[in-house]
Amino acid sequence: MKSILAAALVLAIPACAGRGGSASASADSAAVMSAVHDYRYAWMRGDTTAALGFISDDIRILIPGLADVNGKEAARKLFVDEMATYQIPSLTLTEQDLIVSGNHVITVGIWEETLVPKKEGAPIHAKGRFMTIWRKEGAEWRIVRYMLNDLEVPKP
Amino acid sequence: MHTLLFTVLAVTQAQTRVPPDLRKAMDQRIAAVAQADVATWDRLTANNFVLIQPDGTTRTKAERLVQLRAAQPGPATVVTHEHVLMLGNTAVQRYQTPGTWVLAIWTMNRGTWQVTLAQASPVVGDSATVRQAIDAAAARFTNAFKRGDADSLMTLYTSTAVQLNPNFPAWEGAAAIKQAFANFFNAMTVSDASFTTHDIVIAGNKAIERGSYAMRLKPKNGGAEVADRGKYVTTWERQPDGSWKIIRDISNTDGAAP
Numbered sequence: 001m002k003s004i005l006a007a008a009l010v011l012a013i014p015a016c017a018g019r020g021g022s023a024s025a026s027a028d029s030a031a032v033m034s035a036v037h038d039y040r041y042a043w044m045r046g047d048t049t050a051a052l053g054f055i056s057d058d059i060r061i062l063i064p065g066l067a068d069v070n071g072k073e074a075a076r077k078l079f080v081d082e083m084a085t086y087q088i089p090s091l092t093l094t095e096q097d098l099i100v101s102g103n104h105v106i107t108v109g110i111w112e113e114t115l116v117p118k119k120e121g122a123p124i125h126a127k128g129r130f131m132t133i134w135r136k137e138g139a140e141w142r143i144v145r146y147m148l149n150d151l152e153v154p155k156p
Numbered sequence: 157m158h159t160l161l162f163t164v165l166a167v168t169q170a171q172t173r174v175p176p177d178l179r180k181a182m183d184q185r186i187a188a189v190a191q192a193d194v195a196t197w198d199r200l201t202a203n204n205f206v207l208i209q210p211d212g213t214t215r216t217k218a219e220r221l222v223q224l225r226a227a228q229p230g231p232a233t234v235v236t237h238e239h240v241l242m243l244g245n246t247a248v249q250r251y252q253t254p255g256t257w258v259l260a261i262w263t264m265n266r267g268t269w270q271v272t273l274a275q276a277s278p279v280v281g282d283s284a285t286v287r288q289a290i291d292a293a294a295a296r297f298t299n300a301f302k303r304g305d306a307d308s309l310m311t312l313y314t315s316t317a318v319q320l321n322p323n324f325p326a327w328e329g330a331a332a333i334k335q336a337f338a339n340f341f342n343a344m345t346v347s348d349a350s351f352t353t354h355d356i357v358i359a360g361n362k363a364i365e366r367g368s369y370a371m372r373l374k375p376k377n378g379g380a381e382v383a384d385r386g387k388y389v390t391t392w393e394r395q396p397d398g399s400w401k402i403i404r405d406i407s408n409t410d411g412a413a414p
Contacts, residue, residue, distance in 0.1 A: 025211060060355075060366055062387045064322065064408035097318070099391070099404070102278075102360025106391055108320070108404055129320045131389050131406040133357060133364050144357060145366060147389040149322035149408035 025100040032098070032105045032134050035141040046083045052076055055143055056135060062147040086115045089123075103136040104144075110151065127151045174240050178247055178262060181269040185260075186235060186251075192227040201271050202263065208275040210256065234397070254398035255279055255361055278360060286358050290365055290392055293400050298351050304341035310334045313402045314393060320406040347372040347381060351388070361394040362403075369407070385410045 035054055042050035052072065061069035061078065069078055096109035112127040133145035174182075181200050188196040198221060205217040215223070238251035245264040250257065261273040293312055300308035310330055313319075319327040319336070327333045349371035357364040367388050374381045386409035392400040 062366070062389065062408065064386070065410050068387070097404075099362070101362040102358075104357065104359030104362065104364070106359075106362070106364070106404065108318070108406070128322070129326075129406060131320070131391075131404065133359070133389075135357075135359075145364060145389055147366075147387065147406050147408065149320065149406060152323050 028100045028105055028136070029098055031136075032107070032141050035134065036107075039143075043083070044088065048076070048079050048083055051079055051083075054141070056137060059143055060145050062145075064148070064150055085118060087118060088113055089116055090114045105134040105141070107132045107134070111148070173242055174247070175242075178240075178269045181262070182240075182249060182260075185271065186233050189224070190231065190233045191229045192224055193229075194221060194224050197221075197224055200269065202265060205271060206273055208273075210276050210278045231397075252279060254396055255394050283356070283358060286363050287356055289400050290356055290363055291353065293392065294351060294353060294365070294367075298349060301351075302346050302349050304346055306334050306337040306341060309337055314395075317401070317403050317405070319402075320404070322408050343376055344373040345376055347374050363392045363394075363400065365390045365392060 039051060039054040042048075042054070052075065055072055055075050057072050059069070059072055059075050061075060063069070069075055090113055092112045094110045094112075096107065098108075099106040108129070108131050110127070110129050113125070115124045115126065117124075128148050128150045130146065130148040132143055132147075134141045135144045184196055185200040187193070188200070198217075201217055201220075203217060205220070207215040207220055209215060233253050235251045235253060238249070241248040247262040247269070249260045249262060252258070255278060257277045257279055259275045259277075260271045262269050263272050297309065297312050300306075300312075310333065313330055313333055315330045317330060317333060319333050321327070324336075327336045349369070351367055351369045353365055353367045355366050357366075365388075367390070368386065369388060370383075370385045372381055372383050386407055388405065388407040390402055390406075391404040393403045394400055
């Protein structure tokens with residue numbers, strides 16, 4: 001199960017603009033894409049503090065087979081554990097969909113990645129879908145809901 | 157006090173005195189939007205008309221005409237909470253359609269009432285109202301699922317909905333979702349199922365439901381009953397008729413991947 005946690009937390013850069021096409025929706029789409037970029041970069045360099053800056057206080061992270069991760073403190077523990085355990089040399093994101101609604105943005109897509117344990121063990125290949133809900137909090141966009149599921153990965 | 161009373165009475169009386177020609181024009185213009193009746197809408201709209209849309213952007217008359225020409229006639233618009241304030245040759249009309257407040261300023265222009273300015277604002281339901289609506293829709297989903305009724309389930313999805321189940325291809329669009337549910341119900345008898353809403357995030361005309369499920373399924377071709385538990389996040393969208401339908405749904409399972 002650990003194999004998919006890092007992917008769950010390294011979110012996708014939406015590949016398409018928000019539905020509706022209004023100026024404000026486009027601006028929100030761009031702002032979320034920027035937040036995703038920065039958040040992803042924080043994960044790549046193992047910066048827990050920066051990554052947690054994109055997490056809302058009332059975050060709910062929903063991982064298959066695990067109890068819900070409720071709140072920022074629980075997310076902090078998860079982030080620290082994951083960053084200490086894995087490096088992520090590759091991450092592919094496809095079939096992405098972005099919906100802007102009010103002060104929220106919904107992103108849906110597929111992730112596929114390889115995780116390399118920092119201590120020992122073979123690289124792990126994992127794939128699945130995600131749905132992420134971003135909310136504008138003041139001037140910042142933060143994640144309030146995150147769910148992922150599994151897609152079967154063909155064995156080599 | 158006398159002045160205030162007079163003002164209140166005057167306004168109250170003014171509200172009740174909507175000239176018949178204006179009343180007719182108001183009804184015709186609302187109907188024209190629903191019916192994509194470009195000629196009527198054009199006649200009842202001033203050349204310097206501006207619409208302020210819910211997202212803050214604006215549309216000129218020419219731009220709205222382009223939209224109307226491209227639109228298809230739809231069902232009649234349900235109007236509620238209408239209020240009209242008459243101020244001489246100007247009338248301020250506000251009303252609610254499902255999901256939207258509309259404010260329209262009418263002026264008499266060469267003997268014809270026309271709208272010079274309109275503003276549309278989203279109606280964001282209070283959390284209790286939205287929760288009640290989602291609970292009701294979710295209850296219909298649960299009942300239809302337990303009955304194995306794909307047709308009834310489909311009344312809860314938009315035509316462009318996407319269902320994302322673990323280890324399955326995405327079900328994209330109403331036809332694909334209906335076929336997938338039909339296949340599922342052909343293969344499985346639902347012995348029991350429950351879906352529990354944990355919370356709802358309201359986002360404009362969307363509501364994001366987080367919940368968990370438990371179900372017991374019996375293969376129709378024999379075999380042992382299967383139990384499954386998991387979680388889901390469902391994005392609902394309020395429809396023009398005020399109902400809520402699913403546009404995106406993702407779930408995962410607490411059990412091991414097959």
